[in-house]
Amino acid sequence: MSGQPVPTPKLRSSRWYGKLDRDGFIHRSWMKSDGYPEDLFSGRPMVGICSSWSDLTPCNSHLDELAEHVKRGVWEAGGVPLVFPAMSLGETQMLPTAMLFRNLMSMAVEESIRGNPIDGVVLLGGCDKNTPAQLMGAASVDLPTIVLSGGPKLNGQYRGEKIGSGTDVWKFSEAVRAGEMSSEAFLAAESCMSRSKGFCNTMGTASTMALVVEAMGITLPQNGAIPAVDSRRAVLAHLTGRRIVEMIHEDLRPSDILTGAAFANAVRVNAAIGGSTNAVVHLLAIAGRLGIDFELGDWDRFGKGVPLLVNLMPAGEHLMEDFYYAGGLPAVMKELGDLIDGDAPTVSGLPISDQVAAAERFGSDVIRSGDEPILDDAGIAVLHGNLAPDGAVIKPAAATAALLQHTGRAVVFESIEDFKERIDDPGLDVDADSILVLKGCGPQGYPGMPEVGNMPLPQKLLERGITDMVRISDARMSGTAYGTVVLHVSPETAAGGPLALVENGDVITLDVAGRVLQLEVPEDDLAARREALPALPQEYDRGYARLYIDHVQQAHLGADFDFLVGSSGSEVERESH
Numbered sequence: 001m002s003g004q005p006v007p008t009p010k011l012r013s014s015r016w017y018g019k020l021d022r023d024g025f026i027h028r029s030w031m032k033s034d035g036y037p038e039d040l041f042s043g044r045p046m047v048g049i050c051s052s053w054s055d056l057t058p059c060n061s062h063l064d065e066l067a068e069h070v071k072r073g074v075w076e077a078g079g080v081p082l083v084f085p086a087m088s089l090g091e092t093q094m095l096p097t098a099m100l101f102r103n104l105m106s107m108a109v110e111e112s113i114r115g116n117p118i119d120g121v122v123l124l125g126g127c128d129k130n131t132p133a134q135l136m137g138a139a140s141v142d143l144p145t146i147v148l149s150g151g152p153k154l155n156g157q158y159r160g161e162k163i164g165s166g167t168d169v170w171k172f173s174e175a176v177r178a179g180e181m182s183s184e185a186f187l188a189a190e191s192c193m194s195r196s197k198g199f200c201n202t203m204g205t206a207s208t209m210a211l212v213v214e215a216m217g218i219t220l221p222q223n224g225a226i227p228a229v230d231s232r233r234a235v236l237a238h239l240t241g242r243r244i245v246e247m248i249h250e251d252l253r254p255s256d257i258l259t260g261a262a263f264a265n266a267v268r269v270n271a272a273i274g275g276s277t278n279a280v281v282h283l284l285a286i287a288g289r290l291g292i293d294f295e296l297g298d299w300d301r302f303g304k305g306v307p308l309l310v311n312l313m314p315a316g317e318h319l320m321e322d323f324y325y326a327g328g329l330p331a332v333m334k335e336l337g338d339l340i341d342g343d344a345p346t347v348s349g350l351p352i353s354d355q356v357a358a359a360e361r362f363g364s365d366v367i368r369s370g371d372e373p374i375l376d377d378a379g380i381a382v383l384h385g386n387l388a389p390d391g392a393v394i395k396p397a398a399a400t401a402a403l404l405q406h407t408g409r410a411v412v413f414e415s416i417e418d419f420k421e422r423i424d425d426p427g428l429d430v431d432a433d434s435i436l437v438l439k440g441c442g443p444q445g446y447p448g449m450p451e452v453g454n455m456p457l458p459q460k461l462l463e464r465g466i467t468d469m470v471r472i473s474d475a476r477m478s479g480t481a482y483g484t485v486v487l488h489v490s491p492e493t494a495a496g497g498p499l500a501l502v503e504n505g506d507v508i509t510l511d512v513a514g515r516v517l518q519l520e521v522p523e524d525d526l527a528a529r530r531e532a533l534p535a536l537p538q539e540y541d542r543g544y545a546r547l548y549i550d551h552v553q554q555a556h557l558g559a560d561f562d563f564l565v566g567s568s569g570s571e572v573e574r575e576s577h
């Protein structure tokens with residue numbers, strides 16, 4: 001050891017560690033308290049591992065173990081791994097909804113990356129909101145970045161049947177309400193659903209986002225599907241650690257990888273896998289950070305005519321463990337052929353077509369061939385009309401085909417609390433042709449746009465064997481949910497959107513083929529109702545919720561904060577002392 005650090009101007013971290021003055025002393029000396037030898041500060045890439053590990057995010061509780069495997073790869077490739085936390089969002093634990101905090105986490109990620117002496121970053125995440133939050137933050141800094149997902153749980157097993165995270169919760173709870181399942185059996189299923197560490201084993205939002213980022217080329221192949229507890233997930237972590245060091249040397253950044261072609265591929269893959277509607281808001285927000293020309297209508301444009309190839313809950317029968325054994329995402333992308341832009345770049349340095357060229361499909365039921373799709377046209381549909389001037393979305397793959405063209409009378413709920421109080425009232429004026437309308441659940445209104453759009457059906461209709469109805473709201477729904485559910489109505493109720501004007505008994509037309517969502521009420525009547533709308537109460541006068549309400553954009557823009565759109569780069573001008 002020379003005792004003298006060698007300045008390494010090529011690396012960003014040399015701005016901290018390459019200086020021989022008082023500032024360099026401070027930056028190095030305090031890190032040395034952790035036992036780092038002198039030469040680690042002399043030109044070795046500093047790799048941040050941004051971990052969303054937390055005991056309060058059960059889907060991510062194994063990420064500390066996975067980080068150790070990333071570290072091995074980083075050390076091996078000549079880098080220095082440095083794990084740091086940046087918030088963690090547990091979908092099943094955080095109230096009032098984890099989505100309220102997605103933008104907050106993205107800010108924590110962005111500023112943690114920019115403010116620290118790192119040359120590149122591994123985004124280690126899982127559970128629905130962590131992946132988009134991490135990518136939004138990293139995109140706004142644009143240092144070399146690679147994503148590593150935590151991986152899905154093993155299949156749930158209950159009384160000889162596979163059961164899936166979320167999807168079977170909704171099914172079982174409806175079965176209990178319909179009198180078809182006992183409370184004892186319901187509670188027994190609870191322990192059978194979550195059998196291992198990892199994120200939801202259905203094609204929920206976490207699986208969707210892990211696969212979508214793989215499709216966008218910002219992960220190594222098979223990032224989405226390898227089960228959390230499979231040793232091959234640890235191998236992937238090791239390889240990810242190696243690769244980020246190489247990416248730093250190559251100066252390969254998110255802006256080089258997350259191009260318009262990557263977003264188009266993501267939309268097509270989302271259709272083919274039967275992915276979550278939540279991917280809509282997340283990809284719009286990520287695109288906004290990168291300045292990519294990508295808007296809500298592109299979900300319809302790119303997704304149109306893409307077949308559903310993956311037979312996973314909630315649109316199908318199987319689970320993520322089965323999906324990996326059947327070939328995973330590379331097999332799906334290979335099957336999509338020309339529908340995928342094969343020239344899109346990836347973190348490997350190769351085009352995506354090279355990554356999927358050797359993929360194989362095992363069996364014929366979990367991943368269908370392009371010649372035998374489950375559905376010919378599985379893209380998320382974007383609806384417009386006087387009820388959703390800026391758009392709304394529906395996932396036809398999870399809907400009842402006969403309800404995709406439907407006209408019915410509205411049964412209106414002013415809030416989710418109002419809904420819960422009245423939905424099982426035997427006197428509620430509702431029948432199978434009614435359309436359930438829920439207000440006040442948009443980004444500003446809730447606040448945070450919760451996953452309540454898949455409203456449970458009235459008990460008296462469940463008991464008559466009704467299994468689906470048209471439902472409309474400004475909310476989101478869980479990626480594990482299903483039904484003929486119109487979501488993300490924009491503008492939302494709280495922003496004065498037309499949803500606020502709907503009254504009981506109004507006729508609404510849903511025409512998915514025509515992409516129409518129309519409130520059949522004369523414009524003059526709607527104008528009069530608008531005049532009579534009461535002012536909304538201001539329930540939050542301080543703190544993050546106030547900031548959120550003041551700055552969150554509408555769903556059709558991705559529900560990011562207006563002041564977070566775009567990038568600030570990685571430069572920091574001033575010193576701390």
Ligand code: FES
Pocket residue numbers: 059090091092126127128165198199200204206
């Ligand atoms: Fe964490 Fe589903 S609740 S991934």
